[in-house]
Amino acid sequence: MKTINVNLRQDSYPVYLGNGILDQFAQILAKHTSARQIVVISVKEIFERYGEALLSGFENNEQVQVLLIPDGEKAKSLQQVEALYTRLLEKKFERGMVIAALGGGVVGDLSGFVAATYLRGVDFVQVPTTLLAQVDSSIGGKTGVNHPLGKNLIGAFKQPMFVLADTETLQSLPDAEMRCGLGEVIKYGFILNRAFFEYLKENTGKALQKDPETLLHLVETSAREKAKIVEQDEKENNLRMILNFGHTFGHALEAEFNYEGLKHGEAVILGMQCALLYAREAGRMKTEEFERGMEVLRQIPVPLQKNALNPDALLEHMTRDKKVHDKNIRLIIVEEIGTYKIDQTAGEEQIKTVWQKFIEMN
Numbered sequence: 001m002k003t004i005n006v007n008l009r010q011d012s013y014p015v016y017l018g019n020g021i022l023d024q025f026a027q028i029l030a031k032h033t034s035a036r037q038i039v040v041i042s043v044k045e046i047f048e049r050y051g052e053a054l055l056s057g058f059e060n061n062e063q064v065q066v067l068l069i070p071d072g073e074k075a076k077s078l079q080q081v082e083a084l085y086t087r088l089l090e091k092k093f094e095r096g097m098v099i100a101a102l103g104g105g106v107v108g109d110l111s112g113f114v115a116a117t118y119l120r121g122v123d124f125v126q127v128p129t130t131l132l133a134q135v136d137s138s139i140g141g142k143t144g145v146n147h148p149l150g151k152n153l154i155g156a157f158k159q160p161m162f163v164l165a166d167t168e169t170l171q172s173l174p175d176a177e178m179r180c181g182l183g184e185v186i187k188y189g190f191i192l193n194r195a196f197f198e199y200l201k202e203n204t205g206k207a208l209q210k211d212p213e214t215l216l217h218l219v220e221t222s223a224r225e226k227a228k229i230v231e232q233d234e235k236e237n238n239l240r241m242i243l244n245f246g247h248t249f250g251h252a253l254e255a256e257f258n259y260e261g262l263k264h265g266e267a268v269i270l271g272m273q274c275a276l277l278y279a280r281e282a283g284r285m286k287t288e289e290f291e292r293g294m295e296v297l298r299q300i301p302v303p304l305q306k307n308a309l310n311p312d313a314l315l316e317h318m319t320r321d322k323k324v325h326d327k328n329i330r331l332i333i334v335e336e337i338g339t340y341k342i343d344q345t346a347g348e349e350q351i352k353t354v355w356q357k358f359i360e361m362n
């Protein structure tokens with residue numbers, strides 16, 4: 001088992017990482033807390049698959065309660081938060097309790113928000129089971145739910161006591177979820193770590209086939225990169241925005257399909273293609289470097305009907321995006337792989353050209 005430390009002064013915590021480490025949960029928890037009341041929040045299918053291993057180390061199972069929530073993004077709602085408060089209050093859970101989230105980013109975001117607010121805050125643990133959650137959402141303490149007027153608008157910062165990421169759980173992950181997580185993984189290579197990018201160039205195929213060694217390396221490297229960013233910018237004042245590489249273009253695609261046609265990570269993969277196109281068109285990325293970038297992105301198949309897309313409509317989504325500052329669109333761009341730049345020079349015509357080229361490109 002490996003340990004990655006997220007250093008945030010009094011809020012520091014370890015990310016434990018390994019293949020087949022779920023059954024060490026009770027032992028690890030005991031190292032962190034003497035709490036007697038533990039609540040696991042999960043989704044039925046995930047708990048049926050992994051609950052037994054997770055709880056195998058508890059001598060007295062009575063101290064553990066399991067609360068199941070519906071699957072899917074819709075569960076990230078204030079109604080679901082209230083329903084969880086009610087169940088916790090009815091069962092008389094007190095401040096000394098621990099909430100553990102077993103599942104993907106949805107379970108983590110929702111449970112974390114409940115942990116941040118129930119009785120003004122109780123201890124929290126993340127046990128992420130999707131690639132996206134292991135490399136991104138479980139690290140950094142951003143928790144929250146959606147509002148009818150927008151995604152992730154209600155939330156709190158709540159750092160966990162620890163994260164336990166068992167890459168063996170990824171073996172049951174559907175292919176589309178795997179692609180989504182890989183989008184975020186490749187993002188770290190593009191903006192922060194060229195050696196990792198080169199590794200991905202050779203090993204993305206193995207990752208898609210869920211080779212255990214490859215997955216472990218991907219999760220470890222990505223988690224380390226995410227931890228470094230979070231350490232430098234705990235409350236998202238500035239640096240964390242670089243993690244939006246590919247996201248500004250990606251969000252436009254998600255919005256264009258009403259958040260139904262494309263999954264977030266898939267949209268990010270396409271959004272990174274657009275970001276590369278932008279840098280090349282602006283003469284800021286060499287063609288050779290552009291091709292290298294595209295080669296890796298193209299290894300992840302994303303089904304998309306491009307012929308229905310319209311550059312004007314896509315631009316419109318971007319100018320409504322929250323990352324707009326003083327009319328100019330703020331973009332995270334890559335000129336040389338492994339480094340990033342924050343760019344605020346993109347005019348509307350340039351962006352439209354990018355969308356046009358993207359639509360024409362195979």
Ligand SMILES: NC(=O)c1ccc[n+]([C@@H]2O[C@H](COP(=O)([O-])OP(=O)(O)OC[C@H]3O[C@@H](n4cnc5c(N)ncnc54)[C@H](O)[C@@H]3O)[C@@H](O)[C@H]2O)c1
Nearest residue numbers: 071072104105106107129130132133136137142169172173
């Ligand atoms: N807090 C953050 O910093 C942060 C960062 C990025 C994304 N997010 C949020 O994360 C959410 C997306 O997370 P996600 O991609 O993990 O989606 P998700 O939690 O909806 O999980 C995707 C699907 O995979 C299933 N699943 C989970 N683990 C599985 C496993 N091991 N085997 C088989 N199926 C499994 C889930 O039940 C679900 O159906 C979004 O709500 C997004 O806003 C948060």
Ligand SMILES: [Zn+2]
Nearest residue numbers: 184247264268
């Ligand atoms: Zn993302």
